[in-house]
Amino acid sequence: MAPPRPIPTGSPSSRRESIAGLASSFAASLVDPSPMAQAVLARDIADLTPSDIEAESAAASYHSAGILTDTDALGDADSDYDNTGAHPPYLYRRPSAIAYGTSRPALGVAPNHGPALTKEELIRSREAEASLLRDNHLLPPKHVAAVTSSASSCDAVVAPRQLGFLGTLYKRMFSPRRPLDPAEEERRLQANGVSSASSTTVVSDSEPDEHTALLASAPAPDAAPPGNLDDQWEAAVAAGQIHTTWQRELKTIATYSRSLIITFLLQYSINITGIFAVGHIGTAELGAVSLATMTASITFYAPCQGLATCLDTLCSQAYGSGHRTLVGLQLQRMCCFLLLLSIPLAGIWVFSEQILSGLVPERETAALAGLYLRILVFSMPASAVFECSKRYMQAQGLFTANTYVLLIAAPFNVFLNWLLVWKMELGFIGAPISAVITQWLMPSLLFLYVYFIDGSECWGGFSPRIFSNWGPMVKLALPGMIMIEAEFFAFEILTLAAGRFGTSELAAQSILVTMTSTTYQIPFPMSIAASTRVANLIGAKLPEAAKICAKVATYMGISIGVFNFFLVYAFRYQIPVLFTDDAEVIELVAQVIPICAFLQVFDGSSAVASALLRGVGRQEIGSYANLAAYYVVALPISFSTAFGLDWRLPGLWFGVTIGLFLVTVAEFTYLYGYNWNRAVAEAEERNLNS
Structure with a gap:
């Protein structure tokens, strides 16, 4: 257990945080299971026989292959994800361990370091990240509205769907997307070399994905293509563009x-x-x-x-x-x-x-x-x-x-x-x-x-x-x-x-x-x-x-x-x-x-x-x-x-x-x-x- 830290005599907030930190260090010394668990795991690994190691390697290879082969589920933008955690998922964590079914449900001591995520959990993580990017207008909508074709053009013009009074009220009250700020959108379009006057709702015939231009507007000729979903997410978080409702x-x-x-x-x-x-x-x-x-x-x-x-x-x-x-x-x-x-x-x-x-x-x-x-x-x-x-x-x-x-x-x-x-x-x-x-x-x-x-x-x-x-x-x-x-x-x-x-x-x-x-x-x-x-x-x-x-x-x-x-x-x-x-x-x-x-x-x-x-x-x-x-x-x-x-x-x-x-x-x-x-x-x- 670490030696106790002195409590400073500064502002009330600093004293409160210091006291909280002191309590945290005491609690961590009592219930933090990770170091002891790592020691147990190290002993068990050391006791593995050659046949056990061979079986373990085969199982691990099969598990990794199961994750990496399903690129359709994870998305092409994430095809470079590997199981080593080079691009860790951000928006998924398993629930804390629960002892349920009792008269008063109780929570056990949750592990600080969880295991590698399964394929289904990786998919849920990517979906959660993409959903928040769409809510903040950093990715195009998941489903494009009704599209009408023109015989004289290969382009398609998006026809906005007409909502009734109840539909409009429901959308305004419960839609998870953030309201679009016109000033913010103007700055974003100017950064891409597109003016608001020339921006239209014209989209191509192809299905939009992470590489589709923002809000389905025409991309600037010399605009650099966006990176994969991990890069987009990290850049948006660093720029403070991710907000929720x-x-x-x-x-x-x-x-x-x-x-x-x-x-x-x-x-x-x-x-x-x-x-x-x-x-x-x-x-x-x-x-x-x-x-x-x-x-x-x-x-x-x-x-x-x-x-x-x-x-x-x-x-x-x-x-x-x-x-x-x-x-x-x-x-x-x-x-x-x-x-x-x-x-x-x-x-x-x-x-x-x-x-x-x-x-x-x-x-x-x-x-x-x-x-x-x-x-x-x-x-x-x-x-x-x-x-x-x-x-x-x-x-x-x-x-x-x-x-x-x-x-x-x-x-x-x-x-x-x-x-x-x-x-x-x-x-x-x-x-x-x-x-x-x-x-x-x-x-x-x-x-x-x-x-x-x-x-x-x-x-x-x-x-x-x-x-x-x-x-x-x-x-x-x-x-x-x-x-x-x-x-x-x-x-x-x-x-x-x-x-x-x-x-x-x-x-x-x-x-x-x-x-x-x-x-x-x-x-x-x-x-x-x-x-x-x-x-x-x-x-x-x-x-x-x-x-x-x-x-x-x-x-x-x-x-x-x-x-x-x-x-x-x-x-x-x-x-x-x-x-x-x-x-x-x-x-x-x-x-x-x-x-x-x-x-x-x-x-x-x-x-x-x-x-x-x-x-x-x-x-x-x-x-x-x-x-x-x-x-x-x-x-x-x-x-x-x-x-x-x-x-x-x-x-x-x-x-x-x-x-x-x-x-x-x-x-x-x-x-x-x-x-x-x-x-x-x-x-x-x-x-x-x-």
Whole structure:
């Protein structure tokens, strides 16, 4: 760890930046995974046998050929791109690693240096660059308007398409293109030797491309032909000609968010289907499911997801090094480690009834929760393997594979719960049996995807080397586990507190947690999309564009929070009916929902604020703010109001709402005074170091 730097006594802004830098250096020394991951990778490469090296070289050559042969997809202007990174893509970065499907989605420690991009990702990068160039009138439109031909001339005159009132209004409000500045266009035409009076809308018969003259005007006879897309982009950025609009950023974030929201909701549905299935059996069963889910999250799911975050770095760097089969080696190591870890943790689940009886006064609830966990223990190996396999696929840029798996597994899980709980009348035990079958189905489907579709190039078979290099791997995984475990424990501990009030309060707590976690699956994926977009723009050296994107994301987060507020409050008596028929539980939930409705606004806002901090490389600020808000503010207020003032269940949620409000204020206060040019400089330094 580097020695601490002195804090100067200059202006407030300089002191603020110095303090921020000091915090950043501390956080980097704690969670920066890159140097350790590089050491692990170097050892693995040194251990490669000659046959392994030959196989790796063949795989790498095939991968490079797959990228370079598809010149039509990348465009002729980019045919000189090679996989060595001579012309690096600017406007694409993979989303941060996500542990989704839990009651409160968590972010792991994202790698600072990602792997080489796939062919599809390179295409998306080029499309994003060309799209921004077109928005700023630096490239001709992608699609030429209606063209009329003349028999006496080989030229064609563009006939502008007539738009109606609604079409014109829509174009003015939502068109991503910047309004054309006549003075700026006049200067540009004069620079090309064309006057505005002589400029026309005449275009040639050929399809326009990157080499077509600006705005399809006649090129100057002695004008030099433009360079390829990389040169055009770099020249435009250096000249300060790249600007964005709120319409462009709104469209981009919405497009990025679609698949993420679907994926989050699908995987979370696997968790809550059991609650829907057993809720109408009885109040004790509904509370038991919540208690069992909380125990499973704290004792296994959170540690499993936290430890697996190290694969985000290890697999990414192995993939980027060109040694593809080392990705599979890292997968095998973590799977073995988690399977060994699950043995003692399984003992906690087996004897959970005795443990929970000392924490929850209701004996029946503790017994049912223990029964749920004893059945769920059979899903531990499948959960561990699937959590690692997701990282294996993400390192290769195959994000859609997990979505395809969930599109099959989630509906099947609903069918299983209906079949076992109600049709076959197994009752309460049908829910954990359905969960076990679904948990085993997901890694099986992912295996079939790898075997028959894509992802097998990184699998080099089973190797005895999976039992080496465990020490650095575990050391690299611990920070991610501690962070995610802290986030899980701080929120889920309220379930234990609710259990102290009785069965009805615990059942109501189960409904409230499920409701708030479900609504959180909308702003959180959107915030990930915003974080990725901001990081892209920062990496492309466009700080002003990043600020516009941040503003759009902020308004989107607040809008989603307000929408959830009205939705939850308006249906405060209808929502609990979906879970239970007990009148007392329904009334308890309806009493607390007004507080949870206000929480929705701060939930959406804080999700966006944390995402923007990740986008500018200041994720440690959000982590510190969240942990401080939960443990220093939220939990003490919750326990004081719930037990001290006897507010009971509303008091528990009051503290959480206050904590999220303070998180939102703290994070946006930091962002308001943040130097975005500094973020660009730091991103450039990271790219050079990589």
